[in-house]
Structure formats: structure tokens, C-alpha cells
Amino acid sequence: MEACNQQRALIPSYLDGELSEAQAAPLRKHLLACQDCRNQAQGEKSLKAWFRTEGPAEVPEGFAARIARRAFDGDTGEPVAPLPAQNEAPILRFVLAATSVAAAVLLILAITLRSSDLPSSDRLRADSDSPQQLEEVLRELDRVNAKAALEAERK
Ligand SMILES: [Zn+2]
Structure with a gap:
């Protein structure tokens, strides 16, 4: 289907929030009507989510050092005086x-x-x-x- 190919090309930009409302509105309408394109959008979305959660940004800076320091201090999990x-x-x-x-x-x-x-x-x-x-x-x-x-x- 020609309409499907057209709409699917917009899916990545749509998921990134880069589409204008004039472009997004027809795509949303199409996704509601078309199972195949919905699946396509769903797949791209989870793929993006996968890449987004990957990387060092998940761990706060100095987290490992803080844990190590507390462990060496014999931290039992209770608040420690400065x-x-x-x-x-x-x-x-x-x-x-x-x-x-x-x-x-x-x-x-x-x-x-x-x-x-x-x-x-x-x-x-x-x-x-x-x-x-x-x-x-x-x-x-x-x-x-x-x-x-x-x-x-x-x-
Ligand atoms: Zn479609």
C-alpha cells in the first residue's frame, strides 16, 4: 500500500517528536486504522527505548566510588556522620x-x-x-x- 509506505517513513521522526502536528495527525489516524503500521511503530518504539536505556547515563556520577568508600568505612546502611x-x-x-x-x-x-x-x-x-x-x-x-x-x- 502506497499510503503505508508513506506513513511508515514518518514513524521514526514521529517517535522522536520531530513531526509537526500537520504531519503527525494523519499518521496517528493511519496507525489507528492500520494494524501493520501500528506494529511497525511499536517495534521502532521498543528499539528506541532499548538504545535510550543503554549507556553510562543510568548510573549517577561517582556512584561506584561512593559505594566503595562507604563499604570501606564499614557502612551498615545507616546514615554516617561526615x-x-x-x-x-x-x-x-x-x-x-x-x-x-x-x-x-x-x-x-x-x-x-x-x-x-x-x-x-x-x-x-x-x-x-x-x-x-x-x-x-x-x-x-x-x-x-x-x-x-x-x-x-x-x-
Ligand atoms: Zn499502514
């Missing part, structure tokens, strides 16, 4: 602990220096112990601070 908050808390605790240790050492150092200073002023300045001890304590403090900074950086 990662930064989880990671920063231990570092903050460590820094605070290191700082308070350093503060305590400084306080002890200050008391020691003061108490050792008073008698030493009466004695001869010959006691070289105090400055040496001071150097040692300061070196120890530097070590503690450097270690704290290193630990904080590593995490």
Missing part, C-alpha cells in the same frame, strides 16, 4: 593533650628555675648544672612539639 568530623576529633584531642603536656612541663620548668635560682644567687655562680638542665628541658620540649606537629600532619 568524614571530616570523624577524622579531626582525634587529632584535636591529641594536639590538646600535647599542648597541656607542654604547658605542664613549662610550669614545672618555671618553678624549678625559680627555686634553683634563689639559692644559686647566694652560692657561687660556679654551678653549671642549671643552664645545662635548662637546655635539656628545652630540647625535650622541642622534641615533644615537633612530634606533635608531625603526628597532626600525618593524620
Whole structure:
């Protein structure tokens, strides 16, 4: 049938929504009347649907990475607290602990220096112990601070 060939040529464009209403109206009418062309249109439609669902667009971007990350975190499917908050808390605790240790050492150092200073002023300045001890304590403090900074950086 001549009319069928004419209408079938329009089916792909019709399915893509590219036909004007003036072209689409007669085609719709024909499809309602003609079983063969309806089948043809149906076949083309499912073929298009097949191609449309194929491809990477179905999976959201970064989906696999998110799943992997959650799995490594031991996610049980329950909502997880944001990662930064989880990671920063231990570092903050460590820094605070290191700082308070350093503060305590400084306080002890200050008391020691003061108490050792008073008698030493009466004695001869010959006691070289105090400055040496001071150097040692300061070196120890530097070590503690450097270690704290290193630990904080590593995490
Ligand atoms: Zn037909």
C-alpha cells in the first residue's frame, strides 16, 4: 500500500517528536486504522527505548566510588556522620593533650628555675648544672612539639 509506505517513513521522526502536528495527525489516524503500521511503530518504539536505556547515563556520577568508600568505612546502611568530623576529633584531642603536656612541663620548668635560682644567687655562680638542665628541658620540649606537629600532619 502506497499510503503505508508513506506513513511508515514518518514513524521514526514521529517517535522522536520531530513531526509537526500537520504531519503527525494523519499518521496517528493511519496507525489507528492500520494494524501493520501500528506494529511497525511499536517495534521502532521498543528499539528506541532499548538504545535510550543503554549507556553510562543510568548510573549517577561517582556512584561506584561512593559505594566503595562507604563499604570501606564499614557502612551498615545507616546514615554516617561526615568524614571530616570523624577524622579531626582525634587529632584535636591529641594536639590538646600535647599542648597541656607542654604547658605542664613549662610550669614545672618555671618553678624549678625559680627555686634553683634563689639559692644559686647566694652560692657561687660556679654551678653549671642549671643552664645545662635548662637546655635539656628545652630540647625535650622541642622534641615533644615537633612530634606533635608531625603526628597532626600525618593524620
Ligand atoms: Zn499502514
